[in-house]
Amino acid sequence: MQPQRRLxxxxxxxxxxxxxxxxxxxxxxxxxxxxxCGLCAQACPSHIIVMTERLPRLDFSAGECTxxxxxxxxxxxxxxxxxxxxxxxxxxxxGAACLAIRGVECRTCGEHCDARAIRFRPVAGRPRLPExxxxxxxxxxxCMAPCPTAAIEFxxxxxxxx
Numbered sequence: 001m002q003p004q005r006r007l008x009x010x011x012x013x014x015x016x017x018x019x020x021x022x023x024x025x026x027x028x029x030x031x032x033x034x035x036x037c038g039l040c041a042q043a044c045p046s047h048i049i050v051m052t053e054r055l056p057r058l059d060f061s062a063g064e065c066t067x068x069x070x071x072x073x074x075x076x077x078x079x080x081x082x083x084x085x086x087x088x089x090x091x092x093x094x095g096a097a098c099l100a101i102r103g104v105e106c107r108t109c110g111e112h113c114d115a116r117a118i119r120f121r122p123v124a125g126r127p128r129l130p131e132x133x134x135x136x137x138x139x140x141x142x143c144m145a146p147c148p149t150a151a152i153e154f155x156x157x158x159x160x161x162x
Contacts (some may be wrong), residue, residue, distance in 0.1 A: 060141030
């Protein structure tokens, strides 16, 4: 049994963090500032902002963040503020379900990464293997939805570098 599931079954709540829209206040302040109006979700042209537990989060299975700032402009409470930052504190990681890791040629994730953060390392006698460059990855989520095996997930940068 996985550790998080075990903690849940023992009655201990497992806090799960989610990527938030750019310019969002830290989680500790967000709950008191956000009124769950959903205007940020309505303003998002990519339709990736969803309300979870009355707070906005990003759902990269629906698309990517273009850092357009419309969510911050639409927020009436200041829980999300327009931000010039073009990077989220989340990073893509590629899991074992990746076709290239399983020996099948696939570069779909790299083709969708405008930041060119996913590079393919040559391996003798096998398809090139994808690697995420942490310096280049903006955390936009463009690589996640097109992955044919859902092998890409996003983790806070502190987890990726640990």
